[in-house]
Amino acid sequence: MRTATAADIPAVRDLERRAGEPFRAIGLPTIADDEPPAVADLVAAVDRGRITVIDGTGAGEPDLVAWLWLSEADGDLLIEQVSVDPSCRGRRLGTGLIGHAVDLARAAGRPGVGLTTFRTVPWNAPLYRRLGFSELTDDELGPDLRRIRDAERAAGLDVAPRVAMRRTV
Numbered sequence: 170m171r172t173a174t175a176a177d178i179p180a181v182r183d184l185e186r187r188a189g190e191p192f193r194a195i196g197l198p199t200i201a202d203d204e205p206p207a208v209a210d211l212v213a214a215v216d217r218g219r220i221t222v223i224d225g226t227g228a229g230e231p232d233l234v235a236w237l238w239l240s241e242a243d244g245d246l247l248i249e250q251v252s253v254d255p256s257c258r259g260r261r262l263g264t265g266l267i268g269h270a271v272d273l274a275r276a277a278g279r280p281g282v283g284l285t286t287f288r289t290v291p292w293n294a295p296l297y298r299r300l301g302f303s304e305l306t307d308d309e310l311g312p313d314l315r316r317i318r319d320a321e322r323a324a325g326l327d328v329a330p331r332v333a334m335r336r337t338v
Contacts, residue, residue: 170269173220173236178211180233181222187231188252195290199325206238206250214238214249221269223262225254235262239270243311245335246274248284263292267300275338282338285317288330302334 173181185205193201214220223235234257238249248270253263267282274282284302286293294304310318314333321331 170221170223170265172218173215173222175212175215177220177222177233178208178215180231181205181211181220181236182208184231184233184236184254185250185252187254187256191255191292192290197287197290211238214240219249221266223266231256235266237266237270239273242283242313242317244279245281245283246270246277246279247313247317248282258292263296264300267297271336271338280337281335283314283333283335285314285321285331285333288332294332294334297334297336300336302336305333305335 182205189201189203191201192198211220219239221237221239222233225231225234231254233254235251235253237251240247240249248267251263251266251270253260270282274280282302283305284297286297288294288304294302298304305314307315310333318331318333
């Protein structure tokens with residue numbers, strides 16, 4: 170696990186495309202076909218030290234096997250994106266990255282870690298619940314998470330039920 174550099178951006182975008190493919194198998198082809206984050210957005214996040222990556226170990230693995238993008242929302246650390254290469258699922262790489270986010274939030278004195286995700290996709294909200302995250306009602310959303318949810322709706326991400334979640338640290 171290491172902080173990403175600008176040289177990692179093409180591999181992050183490739184990884185994000187691969188990580189989207191399992192959505193096709195559960196009837197969410199729109200998500201599978203969604204473009205990865207824009208290069209300019211990733212450059213800005215890398216410049217701020219907000220992207221963490223896990224390198225492949227060789228033996229036919231891709232250069233990057235998992236990544237995490239963090240920002241801030243409503244005083245919390247926000248998980249913008251966390252993805253694991255489908256060939257590496259089951260190795261708890263995503264869980265490790267989420268734990269890393271919680272550790273960073275704690276070290277920075279943040280009260281929690283927030284995110285938005287799909288409510289019923291097995292590797293989304295059900296996983297986050299097991300890791301100590303709770304769903305937020307619309308009334309519990311701060312202004313930043315409310316803007317994020319509104320932007321997700323406008324972008325067409327609500328092809329399946331979505332939810333905002335938070336874990337206190």
